[in-house]
Amino acid sequence: MQGQIQPRGRTSEGSQSVEEQPKEEKAKPPISDYKIITVSNDTTFVDTTLTIVEDYRFNYLRKDRFELLPFSNVGQTYNRLSYEFERKNLLPEFGARARHFNFFEVEDVDYYRVPTPFTELFFRTVFEQGQVLDAFFTVNTSPNLNFSVAYKGMRSLGKYQHILTSTGNFRATVNYYTPNEKYHLKTHFVSQDLMNEENGGLNELSLEQYLAGEEEIEDRSRLDVNFEDAQSTLFGKRFYLDHRFYLNGAGETENFFVRHKLNFSDKEYLYEQGSAHELFGPAYETSGLRDETSLENVYNEASLNYSSDLFGEIGFKGGLTNYNYGYNSTLDLETGYIANRLKGDIISVGGNYAKTIGDFKFHADGMINVSGDFEGNYLQAGLSYSLLEDIRTLVTVSTSSQAPNFNFLLYQSDYVNYNWQNNFSNVSTQKLDFAVVSPRFFNLNVEYTRMANYAFFGLNQENQVRPMQYDETVNYVRAKAEKEFVFGKFAFNNTLLYQKVLDGASVLNVPDFITRNSLYYQDHWFQKALYLQTGFTFNYFSNYHMNAYDPVLSEFYVQNQQEMDGFPRVDFFFNGKIRQARIFFKLEQVHTLLTGNDNFSAPLYPYRDFGVRFGLLWNFFL
Template sequence: MSKTFQIKKNQLTLKSVLVSVFVCLVIQINGQNRLKGIGGTLPVRENDSVKNNRLNERRGGKTDGKDEKANIKDYLIISVKNDTTHVDTTLTIRKDYKFNYLRKDNFGLIPFANLGQTYNSLTYDFQTTGLMPSFGARARHFNYKEIEDVYYYRVPTPLTELFYRSAFEQGQLADSFITINTSPQFNFSIGYKGLRSLGKYQNALTSTGNFSFTSNYQTKNKRYNARGHILTQDLMNQENGGLDPESVQNFIGGDEEFDDRSILEVNFENAENILLGKRFHLEHDYKLIQKDSLSKNEIKIGHIISFEDKYFQFEQSSSVSSFFGESFVASDIKDRATLENFYNKVYVNYSNDILGDLHFNISNNNYNYGYDKVVVLEGGNTITNRLKGNIFAAGGGYKKQYKGFQLDGEFGLNISGDFSGNFIKATATFKLNDDIAASATLNHSSKAPNYNTLLYQSDYKNYNWNNSFNNTETQQLAFNLRYKQLANITVDLNTITDYVYWKQDETVSDITQAIRPYQNGGTITYLRAKLENEIKVGKFALNNTVLYQNVQDDANSLNVPEITTRNTLYFSSQLFKKAMFLQTGVTLNYFTKYYMNSYNPLLAEFYVQNSEEIGDFPRLDFFINAKIRQTRIFLKAEHFNSSFGENTFFSAPANPYRDFTIRFGLAWNFFM
C-alpha cells in the first residue's frame, strides 16, 4: 500500500465520517417525532437528569399540563454478560484516564510514540476462560474489538456521541456513534472510529478504522430476545524497526540538532503491517417458562452463532532488510496469516428464586488457520500451511445471590478435537453496603498457545516453524477489598506452567533480529498487589493507583517492573454560576527499571530481552478539563517534563516514548 494511496484513503475516511455525522443528526431531528411509547429528553443540568421536553406539544397534540421526562438512567448500556449500566455525561478524573485512543483506562500500558501504534505491557492478567488458541499478532490487538468489547443499547430517545482528539502531525482521531430505539422492543446502533496520524518519526504513519453495527430485539411479552453485531476492523501501521543504534545514542545525547525527530535514522523505511477482521455475531434465546406471580421458575434455551474472518499481513516493498536476516526472495516481502473461525453454541438456563441460576452449554469451533503455500526449507524439510479442524466443548455455570452474598461459577472443557483445554472459575462476593465489598476468585485454565507460536511462515528464513507445544496452565487466586473511595485493594497470586514466550534465537547473530517462540518448562510464580484510592480535601483531590509486582522465574521469560504508579493531584470547581464544571491538575506516571520487552514488527509481538533495563523516568501531564452542558473538553500538555529532563524515556528498546506535546479533544453527547 503506497503512502499516496493511504493519504487519499484517509481523506475519504474523514469525509465519510463527517457526512455520517451529519446524516445521524438529520435522522435524530426528523425521526424523533416518529418514536412512540418512549419519553422525551433534553438533558440540561449538571446532575445529568433529562427532562422538560414537551413531546405532546411538539407532536401537535394536547397536553395535560405535565412534562414528560426521561432520566439519564433510562439510557442503558448492556454488556455481553448482560451487565447493565447507563450513560454517564459527568466529568470525573476517571473520564480523563479513559480519554485516549483505546477509550479505556490504560494504566499498566505505555504507548509508542505515535497514536495508533502498539502499547508495551507493564503488567499481565492470567485469568482466562478461553478454550481456543488466540490468533497471534497480539501487539496489534489493543484496538481490536473482541466480542466482549461490544455493547448493546436501549434508549428512550436517540443518543449520539461525537469524540475527537488531535493526533501527531497531519491527522486526527474521530469516533462517532448513534443509537436509536425505533420502538420499545428494537434498538440499533452505528459507530465508526477512524484515525490517521503521521507521527514524529520516519515511516510511522498509522491508519485505523473500526466500524460497528449492533441491534437488539425483545418481544412485548419478553419471552424472546435477540442481539447481534457486525464488525469490520482495519488497523494499519507503517513500521520502521525502531531507531538504529547510532540514532539511539543521538536521541539519548539530547543534542538540539535531533529535537526534530524526523531526522533520526530508523532501521528501515519500506514496511507496514495490517490487521483486518470481519465478524458476524448473533445470540438469541427463548423462555419456555417465564417467571411471574404464579411461577418462581424460569427455563430458557438459547443459541449463539459467530463467524470471524481475519488476517495479519507484513509487507515490505522494494529491497528486503538484513534486519530480519536472509530471505527466500530479493524484494517485495508479503507474509499473510489468515484465520476463519465459525462458532456455534446452544445452551439451557434454569432459574429458581431459591436454588439460583443453573447453566449448561455445548459448543463447536470450526477453525482454519494458516497460509496459502507449503514452505520447503534448506535440507528438504517442509512447513505445513494449515491448522484446521473442529473442537467440541461442554460447559456450565451457577449463580446464586442471597442478601449480601453472591456466588458465581463456570467451567468449560474441550471434549473432542486436536486442541485440548479446560477452565474453571469461581467467585464469592460479599457486599455489606454500597461502600464496603469484598470478593475472592479462583481460576484454573489449560489452553493451547497462540496459533502463530504453533505455525508460522515467512519469506524471511528465520521465521518459519511448526511447533508442538504443551498447553499453558495457569492458576490464579485473587482477592479484592473495596471501602468507599478510600481503598480498593486487589491482590492476585498466579502460577504459570509451560509458559510460551518470544525471544531472540541464540544461534543467530545478535545483529539480526530472529525471534522465535519458546516454552518455559518450569513454573513461574507471579504476585500482583494494586491499591487504588482517592483523598479529597475541599475542592482538591489526590487520586492514586500503585501496583507492586514480583516474579519468581528461573528462565527470565516474564519481565515486569516491580513498582508502577499513577498519581493525580487535581482541583475541581463549578464556575460561571454552574454553567461550567472545571477540573485541572497534574498526573505523574512512573515505573521502576526492568528488562522491558522489545518489539518485533514482522510478528507484531513483544519478545523478551535481558540485556537492557528501561524505566525509572517520570512522565508528567498537565491537564485542564471542562464540562459545558453535555460537552466535555480535554486539554493536556503531555510529558511536559521531557523538555528539561534526560532523554531516557523509551516505550521499548530503540523505540522512544513521546516528547512534550499539547493535545486537544472533546466528547459531545446529543439527547434529542
Template sequence: MKYYFLFLFFVGLVYSSYGQTDSTATLKEKEIINNPRLGQLDSLGGRKTKENYGNKPDGLKIEDYKIISNNRDTTFLDTTLTLKKEYRYNFLREDDFEFMPFSNIGQPYNALGVNLENKSMYPGIGARARHFGFFDEDDVYYYNVPTPMTELFFKTTLEQGQLLDALLTFNTSRRLNFSIAFKGFRSSGKYRFDQAESGSFRTSFNYRTANNRYWLRGHYASQDIEAEENGGLSNKEDQFESGNEDFIDRSRIDVVYTNATNRVLSKRYFLDHQFNVVRPKKDSLKTRSTLLAIGHQFNYESKFYQFLQSSASSTFGENVLSSPINDKATLKTMFNQVSAKFSNETLGSLSGSINLYNYQYFFNSLLITDEQTIQNKIDGDEIALGADYKNTIGKLFLQGKLRYNLSGDLTGTLFDGFAKYQLNNNNSLTAAIHGSSRAPNFNFLLYQSDYENFNWQNTERFEKQQIQTLTFGFDSKLFGTLEAKYSAIDNYTFFGLDDSITDDDFENDLENAFVRPKQESNTITFLKVKYNKEFKYKKWALNNTLMYQNVGQDNQVLNIPDFVTRNTLYYSDDVFKKAMYIQTGVTFKYFTSYNMDAYHPLLGEFYVQEQEELGAFPMIDFFINAKVRQTRIYLKAEHINTIWSKDYNYYSAPNYPYRDFVIRFGLVWNFFS
C-alpha cells in the first residue's frame, strides 16, 4: 500500500506545479443531434497559453484531449456517463459480458465466451488465468493534451483494500507529451487465504519535430501481480451448498490450501520511431498528399511466473523433488522491426517490414529422471516478413495485416483482414477474416516443478495450432448490433486430465495431480452469434445483449455455455436543477449450465473437466450512477438476489464460489488545469 501514497504524492506535486487557478472550470455540455447523452461532448473553458496554443476565443474543447493507441488510432477523452461506462466500471476496465469473475477482485475469470484469434504472432509464457488486468503493449496509451489532465479511477474491493488507477498526462509543448500512470489494488476477499494485490506502473512519451519529419514514442511498464491460492472449498456440500448459517461468514469455510501463492512480474521497454523521407503537402488546389517513411520498433520484455508453497501437498502428487515448493518460469523476449511505409490519399497506406524476434524461456535447473531428461530452456530467433494496408474508398474502409515466418520454430503465418461499408448514417456492414499458425504457449511445451507430476517437454510432440475465422457484422441504430463468427481450429492445445485418473482419485480430491497439456488432433468448429439492442421510452431504456454459441467437436475439449444473456432496465434524468445527471437500474445476467473449466493454482491455468456441470443461476445487480461536472460516481449492489435466494449453487469454477451480495462504490474523476 505504500506505493499508493508515494504515487499520489508525486501526482499532487507535479499537478500543483502547473497551478490550479482554472482547475475548477466547469464543463459545458453539448448534445449531438438525434443522440442526446450517448454522444454527449464536453467543452472545457480553461487556461489558454498564446505561446503554445494561440488565442482560442471559444475556449478549449474536450476533443483537444487526444488519446492515441499503439496502432496510432486517435480518440479523445470521454467524460460522459452511459450504460457502456457502467459495464466497463470493473477491475478489467472493459465489458466483462463474456467472463465469469471469481469471488475476489484480481482473481481469475472463467470463460463464458471465446475468441480464438491470435492477437500476437508469438506464444506467451502461459499462466493465462493470472494475466487478467495485465497491461500488454496495446493497453498502454499515448496522449496529446493542451493542458495537464489527470484521471482517477477508484473502487472499493472486498475486505481490507481498495482499487486505484491514476493517470497524469501533460504536454511541455505542442510536440512533446509525457504520461505517468499507476494501477494498484489489494483485496483480502471473503474466504480464507484469498488475498490478491498488484501494482502496475506505466509511463509513456511521444514527440514530433517542428517540421513533422520525425516522430518518436515509447513506454516503460513494470507490473507485479500476486495472489494467495486456497485451492477452493474442501467441503463445499456441507459448508456452502447446504446454506448452513454457521458458515454464512465465509471466513469460517475450510479451504484446500493455506500456504500457497503465485506471482507474475514483468518489466517492458518499448520504443517506436519514424522518419518521413517525403512529407505530405497540399497546395491551394488540394493536390494529392504522399508520404514515404522508414520506421523502427523495439520491444524488450522480461517476465516470470512463480508458484510458492511452504510445504508440499499430496493433492499435486505424492512425489516431491524438493520442499518448500518454488517453481519459477522465466521468459525474456526482444523484438526489432524495420519498416518502410508509403501512403497516398488515393492508393491508401501500405507498409512492409522485416521482424527479428529473440526469445529465451528457461528454468533454473536441468531435470534428469530415469525415463527422460527435461531440458531447462527453449531459446532461438524468429525472422518474419510483414505487410500492412489501410485505405478508405468512398464508403468502404479496408484494412489488412500479413506476417510470414522465414525462419524459426514457433510461428508460421498470421493474416488479418477487415472491411467496413457504411450504408448510410445509421447502418453499416463489417466483415473480417483471420488465419494464423503458431506454437502453443511455452508452458505447454516445457515445464518444470518441484512436484514430479508437473515436469514435461513437448517441443517435438506438439504441432502448431492453426486457426481460421470468418466474422460478419451489422450495426444499425434502428435494429441493433449483430455479429456472427465462425472459427475452425486444428491442433487445439489445452490442459486436461490424464487418462490414468481413477474414480478413487476424484473421491479423494486428487484430480489436480493429473492435469497435463494435451492436443486435440481433430478439427474443432465454433459458431458464435451475438446481438445487442436497446429499446427506449422517454427516460426509460432496456438494453439487451444475447449470445448463442455452438461447438462442433469429437471430444469435449472446448466447453462453453450455449446461451448467455444480459438485460438492463434503467432510468436516466437530470436532477437538482440539472446540476447532476443520474442513471439507475437493474442488470440481470444468466448463462446455461455447462462443464465449466476447473482452475489449477499451480499452473495458473484453467483445465477441461467433464465431471460437473455448473451455471444456470441468475446474477442480479442494482446500480445508481451519477455525473457531476467531470466526475462520474458509481454505486452498485452486486448479486442482490442472494438476499432472498437460498440456492447456494453459484460457482465461478468447480469448488470456487461466486461472490455473495456486496455493496461497492467508487468514482472516475478528471482534473484539468
C-alpha cells in the first residue's frame, strides 16, 4: 500500500531490495495549476512560452510600451504617444505622474495559488554600471493559503551626465480561503522608492553639437547639461486588504456575500537641488532647495452582494475616505495666501450589476461622492457578445467627474513660480469604446473620448510652467488594430494606431499615426532542445508637438512652439527558450549605425543611441 514503510534487505526469492528498485517519478502538476489571480478575481496561469508579445514586454516596466517613448536611461520617465482616459477615481490623484510609470498600484499586484513552490527571476542589462533584477517567489503552505514575496531593483548610470537612476519595488501578498470556501482574503504590502538624478536636458551649446552630429560628442558624457545637482524621488508604502464572506460558500448558484476593502497608502515626492537654476525662474533659497509633498490616504469600502442564475449579481457599496495632502508650512505671498493642507473625509455610495444571458455578458459599476469637499462620480457599463467561438465584441460606455490631481490644486516650492492654490472645476469625461477580439482574424479597438474642463500643465505668457484648465471641449478619437500573419516558420506581427484630436489640439498633443511591425523567424533547433525567434522590429510615429518635461514637478507640460520630427526605431532581436529559461538578446537602434541619431524623447532630452542589451527570464518549479 502506498505510504507503507518497507523493511530493508532481501524480500522473496528473486526480488530486489527496496534500495535497488527503481523510483517512481512523481507526476508534475500541469502548468495550468499555477494560478495568477488579479485583484478583480480574473484568473490566468503562469506562461512559460516564448512569443513576440513576450519580447515586447521584456523591458524595465515589463509591459508593452507601444504607446510610450522612453528617455535615454533605463528607469527614467516616458513621453506618451497616445492616451487612454479611463477614470474610476472619486478623488484627485497624487502628482508627479512622470515618476509613476514603474509604481505598483493596487491593480498591478497579483495573487497566486500554486501546487509547488514557484520562482521567477528576471534580469536585464542597462546603460553603464548596473542592471535590472526582478526576483519573485510564491508557495502554498496548504491548498488554501498562499504567500508570495518579490523585489524589483534597478540601477543605471546612463550615457549622459547626471542621469543616474536607482529604484526599488518590494511586494508581499497573502491569498487565503477557508476549507469550506466561505471566507476569502487577499492582502498585500508594497514599499517603493524611485529616484532619478535630474539634469534639465542639454544646454544650448550641447544641443547644437548633438543636432550637428559632431564626432567629438559620440561619447555622450562629453555633452554639457543644464545642471548636475538635482534629483527627484517618489516614495510609497501601501497596505491593502480585500476580504469577503459567502453565506453559502463561493461558487454556489445562489449566494449572499459581504465584502470589505481597506487601502491605506502613504506617498511622498521629494525634489532636491544644490543651488537654484535660472531655468526655473527666481527662488526663495539660493542653495539647498528641497520641495517635499506628501499624501496620506485611508479608504474603507463595504458592500453587500447577491448573486443567482436568474437575477445575476447585484451589489450595493459604500466608502469612506480620509485624505491628508500637502506641506508643513503656509505661505503668505504678495499674490495671495497659500494654505499648507488639503484634508478631510469623503463619503461615497454606489453599486454594481453583472448578468450573463446566453452569449451576452453585461456589467455595470458606478459610485458617487455624497459628502465632503470633493464632488466626484463615475459610471461604467459594458456589453460583450461572442459572435463565434473565436470572435468576441465588446461595447463599453463610461462617464466620470473628478477633481484634477492634487498638484494642480495646491503646490509649494522653493522656486517662486511653482507656488499656487487653485479652485479648478471637475474634469468631466465621457467615453465610448468598441472592441473586437479575435486571435484568428484581428484585434480592433475604437475609442471616442469627450472631456470638459480638461486640466493640464502648460506655459503662460511669461513662459512659465503653470497648471491650466481648458474652458472648451476636447474631442479625441483613436483606432488601434493588431494582426499577425504566419508563413511557415516566418511571422509578420503588426500593430497600427491612428488618432486625432478633433477639438482641443492645442492642449492635447499626439502624433496622428503610430506603427510597430515585427518580421521574424521561429523554429526548434538542436533536436528541439532550443526554440528560437529572431528578426527585426520597426517602430515609427509621425511629427507632432511633443510634450516637454519639467523636473521640478516631475510632470510633462504642453508646448506648441516646436514641432518634433517623428522618427523610426529599428531593433534586431535574437531570443531563445531552453526548458523553462527564456534568453533575450537585442541590438537597439541598430539603424543609427548608418544614419546617426539626432532624435529626442522630449525637447532638450535626446533619445537613445545604439545599444546592445541582454537578459533572461527563468522559471523554477520545485
